[in-house]
Amino acid sequence: MNSFIKENQKHNIRFVDTWARYVCTHPDKEWSHQQNIIINSSVRNASLTKEEYFAMKQEKYRKSNRTSLRKLQGCTELQNKEHMLKDIEKKRDELRHRRKQLTKKEKQELTALVQSRKKSITYCSKVH
Amino acid sequence: MKFDTKGIIVLDRELSDLDRFTLEFTTVLEKHVSYVIVSGYVSILFGRARASEDIDIIIPKIGFPSFQKVYRELKKNSWYCLNAEKDSDVFDYLQENLPIRFANQGKVIPNIELKQAKNRFDDLALQKTVRVKLSEGELIISHLELQIAFKEAVLKSPKDREDARHLRTVAEGYLDEPLIQLYKEELHEFFYKRKPKT
Numbered sequence: 001m002n003s004f005i006k007e008n009q010k011h012n013i014r015f016v017d018t019w020a021r022y023v024c025t026h027p028d029k030e031w032s033h034q035q036n037i038i039i040n041s042s043v044r045n046a047s048l049t050k051e052e053y054f055a056m057k058q059e060k061y062r063k064s065n066r067t068s069l070r071k072l073q074g075c076t077e078l079q080n081k082e083h084m085l086k087d088i089e090k091k092r093d094e095l096r097h098r099r100k101q102l103t104k105k106e107k108q109e110l111t112a113l114v115q116s117r118k119k120s121i122t123y124c125s126k127v128h
Numbered sequence: 129m130k131f132d133t134k135g136i137i138v139l140d141r142e143l144s145d146l147d148r149f150t151l152e153f154t155t156v157l158e159k160h161v162s163y164v165i166v167s168g169y170v171s172i173l174f175g176r177a178r179a180s181e182d183i184d185i186i187i188p189k190i191g192f193p194s195f196q197k198v199y200r201e202l203k204k205n206s207w208y209c210l211n212a213e214k215d216s217d218v219f220d221y222l223q224e225n226l227p228i229r230f231a232n233q234g235k236v237i238p239n240i241e242l243k244q245a246k247n248r249f250d251d252l253a254l255q256k257t258v259r260v261k262l263s264e265g266e267l268i269i270s271h272l273e274l275q276i277a278f279k280e281a282v283l284k285s286p287k288d289r290e291d292a293r294h295l296r297t298v299a300e301g302y303l304d305e306p307l308i309q310l311y312k313e314e315l316h317e318f319f320y321k322r323k324p325k326t
Contacts, residue, residue: 016297028139035177043238050210053181
């Protein structure tokens with residue numbers, strides 16, 4: 001397989017050299033006319049969706065970054081941290097509100113779960 | 129193909145779809161910001177027998193107001209950004225050194241891959257440029273020595289090595305070989321031996 005690849009590369013290089021010499025020794029209009037057959041046909045026949053194309057290029061094409069958006073809006077580092085703190089507080093309030101809506105049994109289960117988590121965190125920190 | 133020592137190359141080539149596509153984009157871009165074309169399209173422009181689905185263009189770092197002007201005019205001229213629609217979202221990509229892609233409405237290929245300069249070699253490409261005169265306009269490309277060195281010392285894929293080989297042959301006698309070697313050493317140092325920041 002390796003020898004096949006090497007042989008193929010040798011052929012490619014030989015073609016590159018031959019073609020480059022042709023470009024040097026012929027008028028621009030002549031070589032470009034032939035080159036355009038390759039270029040135009042591949043450009044005109046390309047039919048990929050945006051998603052397929054980005055997957056092929058292994059690039060992300062959708063993202064949302066609130067912190068950098070704030071940077072864009074002219075926020076300083078400190079203002080950014082304040083925004084982040086507000087986000088956390090907002091989430092905490094939402095959770096409190098949701099907790100109020102729970103039934104007695106669900107509340108007991110949640111308290112038990114939180115306590116078991118706390119115990120495991122304390123245990124881990126002691127071990128470390 | 130006529131190589132001028134003053135950084136001008138005259139190409140009397142028959143224009144391809146890719147050439148016209150690039151000229152249309154740069155005509156809008158150059159009204160607002162300087163630019164330089166790099167990588168694969170440079171060798172295609174000089175006759176390499178292959179196509180490309182994207183054109184790589186580097187621009188200097190610009191602020192949001194300047195970007196808004198460029199973006200607005202591109203949209204007015206039927207271009208769209210493949211990454212996002214809102215100008216602030218698109219600019220966000222550039223701010224994080226991510227490339228953004230532009231294509232004609234309803235198409236994905238070909239597209240322009242636009243990046244902000246992010247290292248000294250990008251800055252160098254923007255400073256040392258070559259004007260290529262075509263029958264329907266002009267294109268600004270990076271000087272060929274840097275392109276060859278980058279392909280041989282950094283990218284190194286068979287396709288890139290062939291691109292460099294083609295450029296070496298068609299621009300023989302015009303190229304500054306010691307400069308290519310110097311760039312290759314510097315690029316190698318920068319991309320492969322650079323110590324991580326502590």
